[in-house]
Amino acid sequence: MKQIGFIFYLSGFLFSATGYLNGLIRDVSTHQPLVGVNVIISGSGLGAATDMDGNFRIGHIPVGSYNVRVSMIGYEAVSRANVHIVPQRTTTVNFDLHPTVLESESVSVTAKFFERTKDAVTSSRTVDIEEIRSDPIGVYDIMAMMQALPSVVSGADQYNEIIVRGGAPGENLFVMDYLEIPYPNHYPEQGKGGGPVTMVDTDFIERIDFYAGA
Template identity: 35%
Template sequence: MSMKQFFSLFLLLLPIIVFSQDNNGSISGEVRDAITKQPLPGANIVISGTLFGAACDDKGYYVIKNVAPGKYSLKASIIGYESSTNSDVVVSPLRNKKISFELNSSTIEMNEVSIQSDYFARPAENVVSMRTLSPEEIRRSPGSAEDIFRVMQSMPGVATAGGKSAQLIVRGGSPDENLTLLDNIEIYNPIHFARTGESMGIISIVNPALLEKVDFLTGGFPAKYGDKMSSVFDMKLQDGNKELYNSDVNLNIGGFGVMVDGPLIDNSSMILSVRRGFLDVLTSMMGKPAAPRYYDAVGKITYDIDANNRLSFVGFYYIDQIDKLGTTKES
């Protein structure tokens, strides 16, 4: 092959090479102590089966760049702590995936048995009737319309309040006996169109794409959750990306939604989701007299004051409306 032919071939392949590099994503997050919530500088983050990895800075923050799109297993480890693995990390093109870890301390002794944690961590105080879900598990759950409450309806000991309702009846108790938390904030009515004493409620007010994890306890839950008798539904919002802006548009049976997240000023990030249901459009097409319409917005702003202190602002707002058409009877 002559030099001219080689140069021409290189020019033809150059856009493909550049495109493949620019099409990669990235992974970022934090590693903290599970008890004190303090950052763990120097913790190692490795993508299993690859040579990609990173070490945390003095704030416990890490970034792994130029990761090809796909599904990976991510492992966090540091001396003096039990390692932790997240085996359900999905990297999308040109997007940053935020994965954070909380590690439990361990004692290292020579010539003794070494105990390692499993992939799915379960706190010692929550040993009975507990299930933890990730956003990917919620998204893949069949027949749930990507709604977290409908996913839990398939668990043992959980019944529905009707085929059209997303409310949960746990161990025979009323839906009012369930405790719902969003970043430790109690939500008294977490489902659209839910009414006390009625088998109503269509879909959750929280977009599951915002969640970092969900803990669902149906019995034996710790005293810190108060006096609720049936279950505890503990949702934790993820923090926004500190590296770049992400946007996501979603359309399913639950409605149309837009989610954005990214950095703000130095040491701060935001994440916001806005949704609108289109049940009113469906009922109008079917000629039904009632047109239910709902909107919801959930957001979080996080600011790192220093390596040991963090300030978070969480807010949510939703509107439920039902328009009814009819005729007036003349006397």
């Protein structure tokens, strides 16, 4: 019985030789609580992180004087020296952290010319002058004639705009003698790629090179 009594006495002595540490950590400018701030008691192996309200609590700290360090990404780390832990008591230490700018190595971005992927598949078709003149529609409207080509559909009956492979009519590129033409049609409407009739006279066309893209 004496041995058991001695064990209980020793355990009670060790338990009474510890204390607690709690506190609140906020942003120094906004006074808003900071969540997830690391709180470390140097030399004790003990620590905690602040909760949703910016509070922290560390228990069963051996009695003594400690250096408490708090840190969080985006804020300057702060240390508080000579924080005394007394038996069976709670010591309160609050912190206000200053935001800091994270510095990193510079990043250089270099632009290069667009290069078509070598294995990209492109559908092409060349229509010569004989085919244009023999086509009953091509004689009057080149754009309407192009609607009959593979991978091309008509946008609307009253317009000669073309839709290639499901793209929008405004995504098509028209080039005449190496010059880009925004809209090769008379009276185009905003947001559309065609008009009632083309403005290109078929008598001046030698051939048409059509590329459906990759």
